[in-house]
Amino acid sequence: MTATLYGLLGAALTGIGLFGLLARPERLLRLLAFNLLGGGIFLVFGAVARRGAGAGFAGDPVPQAIILTGIVVAFAATTLAVALLLRIASDDESDKP
């Protein structure tokens, strides 16, 4: 029951994040929306992990470990996106007369 609830929440967050990514013009907000989307996908996967509870564990540890890896990789991608965003902003500024 808990798993289904958070799985559905993850589905909703994915849609909200995708909408923000495509529809918001500000670059930083697009990046934020992309992270919302990532959180939604992780929750969907987390619901699957929770359903696989067994053998004395509260959830299937294999998807849980992969979500953990995913959060760190998503963070690395976000830092790179921020570095790009700031470089574009600083180039825009120095192009101005």
Next chain:
Amino acid sequence: MSLLVDAASIAAILAGLVFFAAGTAGLLRFPDASSRLHALTKADHLGLGLIVLGLLPRADAVGGAPRLVAVWLLVLVSSAAAGPLLARLARRR
């Protein structure tokens, strides 16, 4: 004896809940930033402190009282530093 301890522990936790509720209510209703900050720091210091106090008799379930107190002290230190920081920010604008 244990009944007495339980009653005291429930009383402390209830008092902590009141401080949290008051902190939220203050954040929502108080007119200016400084008094809202005042309400917030009360929730931080006393609300969490009273809840930790109420949990101490049962702290063995989670590895001992020092762990609970350590968390509270950490929040106390950071909230004590964040308060003036936010107050300065509120005054500057």
Next chain:
Amino acid sequence: MIADGLIAAAILVVAMATVAARGAFTAVALFIAYGLLLSFAWVRLGAPDIALTEAAIGAGLSGALLLGAAARAGRAAERPPGRAMTAAIALGCTGVTVALAAAILLLPDPAPSLAPQVAANMATTGLGNPVAAVLMAFRGLDTLLESAVLVLAVIAAWSLAPDEAWGGPSGVAQPMSRDGPLALLARLLPPLGILAAVHILWIGKDAPGGKFQAAAILAAMWMLAWMAGRVAPPQVSARWLRVVVAAGPALFIAIGMLGWLTEGAFLAYPPGLALPIIMVVEVALTASIAVALALLVMGPPGRRA
């Protein structure tokens, strides 16, 4: 169950408010709240390891990173989509949500699970935390590649530095604050944080915790001292910096090769020695990940303002 409904509703509202926010700073503040709430959701989903990671990386480090970005480039924008296009995007996103929701509702019952296999083989690793066993032993290659991703991300971010700034300190210089609340916090919190990080790293073998969470705390404490101006940002040309960032993954690869020589498979641990080897790799990876995370949040060296 009531708690789940409350947390889920709060996450949903905060997510929508983030996407609809008008100012960049407001959006990032809401995003930090989103990260905190998500970590409660992970606790409820029986995944405290992920809850710790989400609180440390999702809310803490990402928050600091994005706040810095909001302060410097909050308003930069592309051309907004037209009205018809926005409607089409909304329709498409609703479709994605409906499809995912249907997939969730139609998941097979009983759910397939690898939990019994993990439980059966965990004894050979000597670890008590199933997630740590998966990360360090059963799917060790994923963790190795992930630590390599962090090194690559540092290289990629540094390559974005303008030519004239190369070799300088990473990020923007912070003003020194000798006294006041920030200086006090920067003096008191890091020692406590380092203790907590060691604790989280050590219990990670048997309970939720481990290198990522510990590394994120260490990175946050370093950055706190940096924000207060108590430590200078590292020069990207410093050799020790590069050695520390690369040491963890390099040691992990060397151990993997050793497994090839002694046991005939990459990343195979000799029986009986699995736990000590895993702990040595964990400690080395913690140092590398902590420095890499801090460098990534500080950003590449920039132009002087």
Next chain:
Amino acid sequence: MPDLLLAAALLVLLSVVAGLARVGPGVVDRIMAAQLLGTGGIAALLLAGVATATPSFVDAALVLALLAAFATVAMARAAPRGDDAS
């Protein structure tokens, strides 16, 4: 007793989530709402940890306390000077 503690955890959570309704008027209020969410989350985790005898909840509260302090400082430093409306 454990049920009472869980109910208390729920009440704390309810209270601080209500604090999120504070969206205006200033930037400082948003930072305060986020900080209250952090502290309330810590209290809820401690209550739930004792109620279910799960020591790892206390570790989660510890990490949350450290990182919430860090996030608050970062927010206070990065807060925009003017209005954040545009």
